[in-house]
Amino acid sequence: MALGEIKADTLTHSTAGSLATNFVVEGSAKSWVRFNGGTSVVNDSFNHSSFVDNGTGNYALHYTNAFGNALYCGQATAKEVADTSAVNNNGTFAMLYSYETGRIQMTTVSPDGNVRDGQTSNLTINGDLA
Amino acid sequence: MSEILVNKLTGTSTAGSILVTGEGNSTTTNLQQGLLKMWADLSGGGTPAIDDSTNTSSVTDVGTGERRINLTNSMSSANYMAIAGMINDGNSGGARGAAGHHLGTQATGSVQYKTMYGSTSSSDGNLTDSHTQEGAGIAGDLA
Numbered sequence: 148m149a150l151g152e153i154k155a156d157t158l159t160h161s162t163a164g165s166l167a168t169n170f171v172v173e174g175s176a177k178s179w180v181r182f183n184g185g186t187s188v189v190n191d192s193f194n195h196s197s198f199v200d201n202g203t204g205n206y207a208l209h210y211t212n213a214f215g216n217a218l219y220c221g222q223a224t225a226k227e228v229a230d231t232s233a234v235n236n237n238g239t240f241a242m243l244y245s246y247e248t249g250r251i252q253m254t255t256v257s258p259d260g261n262v263r264d265g266q267t268s269n270l271t272i273n274g275d276l277a
Numbered sequence: 278m279s280e281i282l283v284n285k286l287t288g289t290s291t292a293g294s295i296l297v298t299g300e301g302n303s304t305t306t307n308l309q310q311g312l313l314k315m316w317a318d319l320s321g322g323g324t325p326a327i328d329d330s331t332n333t334s335s336v337t338d339v340g341t342g343e344r345r346i347n348l349t350n351s352m353s354s355a356n357y358m359a360i361a362g363m364i365n366d367g368n369s370g371g372a373r374g375a376a377g378h379h380l381g382t383q384a385t386g387s388v389q390y391k392t393m394y395g396s397t398s399s400s401d402g403n404l405t406d407s408h409t410q411e412g413a414g415i416a417g418d419l420a
Contacts, residue, residue, distance in 0.1 A: 151289045157280040165280075172297055175311030179358040179416045190356035191417060193310040212304045224360045226380040227391065236402045238379040238393050258377065258395055258402035267380060269358045271416055276299030276306060 178210050179271040184264040204262035209250040217246045219274025225255045225265030239265045316414040323406045342404030345389040352385045357417025361390040364410040
């Protein structure tokens with residue numbers, strides 16, 4: 148066993164209970180990104196290698212370490228924008244598509260269904276690494 | 278079966294960095310970076326209440342369809358990743374399509390989000406409290 152490495156099936160806290168370590172491995176997010184869709188700037192991330200702006204409200208997020216399959220779970224949210232085109236139309240909804248082992252794509256739309264750049268946009272991925 | 282009895286995990290080289298071998302048995306992932314630093318399940322409606330959570334101190338009802346979750350331990354910056362969702366129920370009449378959410382203000386000590394109607398013509402984007410459950414989570418660096 149390498150120095151500084153522990154192999155165990157269970158972690159037990161003195162008062163908070165036990166946790167099988169597969170929950171640690173499988174329950175940890177394998178990638179997350181926060182970015183600005185308007186300026187194409189990534190603010191902070193984990194296991195994220197690059198950002199591609201495919202056009203208004205359309206982005207590709209690439210992973211540093213790929214997933215073992217494309218059947219992972221993605222969740223995304225975007226921040227409201229200062230839109231003055233319609234009352235109460237400032238919200239931004241985020242949707243994911245094109246799940247691949249090395250990347251995922253995301254689109255952001257206004258509540259009335261028109262694609263637009265999100266300001267703060269967020270993505271997190273749970274699943275199996277390759 | 279091996280079991281470790283421990284109250285705190287700390288990296289040997291870097292205290293806040295522990296690697297975990299991934300499902301493919303080769304690639305490693307960083308434990309601290311992969312953990313949610315806050316999650317909360319709330320009862321929706323006009324008076325939001327936290328039903329279950331980690332690292333939350335309170336919820337503030339900012340207004341119709343707008344909540345602020347206050348953190349017990351703050352984040353190091355406001356550039357953290359935040360997600361939120363809501364159950365699509367509580368249709369109390371009028372046009373209501375896909376329920377949605379969007380993020381408001383993010384600060385190191387709190388995160389704010391809104392719940393609203395989706396594309397339903399007259400109700401496009403209107404903030405709403407007419408649902409029973411919602412949730413939020415954040416990932417990033419603790420202070």
